[in-house]
Amino acid sequence: MRKFVSKAILLALFCVGICIEASAISLTPNPIDSASTTTVDKTVLNNAMNDFKNLSRRERKSRITEAKKALKDYKKNKSGDADTNTLLLCILAILLPPLAIYLKEGEINSKFWIGLLLTLLIWLPGVIYALLVILGNA
Incomplete structure (x- = not known):
């Protein structure tokens, strides 16, 4: 059980690192004055x-x-192309719920943090919450 929890924490930290890195890339200023x-x-x-x-x-x-x-x-x-995106986000929500929420929302907001917390506590509620966010019910 300890190994599982430690791996889940490392995976969540990895996801947060990727999300922060992606948001830092998107926040670079434009070269135009x-x-x-x-x-x-x-x-x-x-x-x-x-x-x-x-x-x-x-x-x-x-x-x-x-x-x-x-x-x-x-x-x-x-x-119009949302069917493919939704399907891919649902698959990603099963594997990495916080990352799927981040990609759907496009920013780190309260939904992302709730999903991360639920995923860290117990994996299944995080998956359910991510699917709810992706499918538009949350």
Whole structure:
């Protein structure tokens, strides 16, 4: 039993190390100067807001409905390849539940820590919780 617990702790620490390393890679700053792009974005945003405010009520309403449709289509197309991803994440949730939660969420958040804690305490609740997170019920 001691060997099992020690191996589980080492595996969890390994998963946390990989997750921290992956998050550090994704947090590297862009080579573009953020100050210059921020001022351009603010001016473009202000111009767009002024143009939107100058529209009639009917035109504003139609643009908002078009934006909602575009957002709905984007979400639908984004989840088009979700079957394969979900299957792979479910397999990974059985093997390494915290890593599967991290890959699904894209960040280390409270769900990741809950999954890690459940996996460290007893493996099966961690697997169940990871499957719940991946399948969207938690």
